[in-house]
Amino acid sequence: MSEGTLDGATAGLSRTTKVRAVQAAVLVSLVVSVEVGPRTGVVGRTTLIPLSVMVEELLGLLGSGQLTPHIVQTFAAVFGAFALAVVTGVPAGIVLWRVDTLKQVLDPYLLIYYAVPFFAFYPLLISILGLGIAPILAISWGFSVVIVVTNTASGLAQIPEAYTAAGRDMNLSRWQMLRYVYLPASVPYVFTGLKLGFVYALIGTIASEFILAESGLGWLISYNYNNFDVPGMYAAMLLVISLALAVNTVLARVESRLYQRAVA
């Protein structure tokens, strides 16, 4: 029996290493093919440029400060929309969790919310608010807020009965319950909603800038595309994708740490 578990453990370890190794190989071959493909002419230079050229172009643009206003614009929109989504979404989620009837009424509509091709509203918002940061903030907020609301509501509903019972035994007031029991216990679940909300705000901002805007990283990609500046376009693309991957990695790390703490 003990031999069996030992075998299982070492087999599991080497398997994890194997999985990691193959994952690394897949990613490396992807990166290498972006470099080698255009260099050897397998992919036309008008379609794709080598990764090293993209990096060089990106570093040059960053160094010259040409990207700074676009980075500032995009960050302002993403963080602005995300802040709005948190300020409105978390309280709305609490209300939804408290008032069960309201949650039941809205459930099917909340599910269908993300089924709608959301960016169709962007032209409407531009027509009403004019071109600028306002319609981008509005669409990114709208794209982000509902995932915050639904995750806050379902996160609060997942709190173990024992916690609330203990709080009630201590005769905590409603406010104290919320402050000392519900909110701390629901942190990891609510954080999942915030993580997705931030990613959605980022996607919403980049996508709307890409469709129609006056500045921003998404706009820069489409502007460079329309002006046949292929290196500039790929540099901006690389920046946006690296930013998105970095944000995702960091938030996923924090999230798994929060869940571990909740279990411990």
Place this chain on the structure above:
Amino acid sequence: MSVRAAVVRRMDGIDSVRVGQFLVPVGVLVVWQALVGVTSGVAFAGPAATFSALVGGIEAGWLATGLRRTMTELVVAYVLAVVAGLWIGVALGSSDFWSDVFEPILIGTYSIPKVTLFPMFLFVFQLGMDSKIAFGWFHGVFPVAILTMSAMTTVSDEHLKVARSLRLSRWQTFREVIVPSILPGLVIGLRLGFNLTFLGIVLGEMFAAREGLGYTLVEFIAGGQIDRIMAIIVVLVAVAAVVNVGFFALESRLGARERTADIRM
């Protein structure tokens, strides 16, 4: 609270839920109409103006033409996304090792803003329908593949052994053993895949196209034809709602409980 009171409350709850669900669209209409009053002077279109733009668009033909174009792209892209996603999901999901390798990679790719990659699709597939179809496919294939892959864990090894001893062909095993086992998880993937394909098509049309509802949406900004923009939005929302309600019915019949609204582009 007495049991009786609890029962009464529960019954009230059910009734008020039904009534409330019915009242939501009514409420939306009322707010929409109220906005017309508030925004008087600013360019805006109320329900009545939108409805007449909708009817006018159908009569004049531009709405029907755009819808036909968008739906053609959507159907082709979706079918291709389902076929490819199912194939990838089943192939990777049949092996624990390969699903462990590719799951984080697929999910990682799923969460980058795919819209930034659209110029590459334009380089390869040009400005016509093909680039929109490829872009829609690219949006839809991930959820189908990811959810198929994770549903493959519900296929029991016993059933696969029986299939092998019955000498079922690969196709027969897929049809008779795998599909029935993964169906509850699969339908969720099919729904999310549809929603994302739809989003990808409309985004693609909005950015670079000469036809289709997405293209028309952006065209009407310059003319300030808000009633027509609203009419297109109504049509798009209706398509999404009808398809999703169909999927919800299918999901509850198949007992797919886990209902996630999470989509990522």
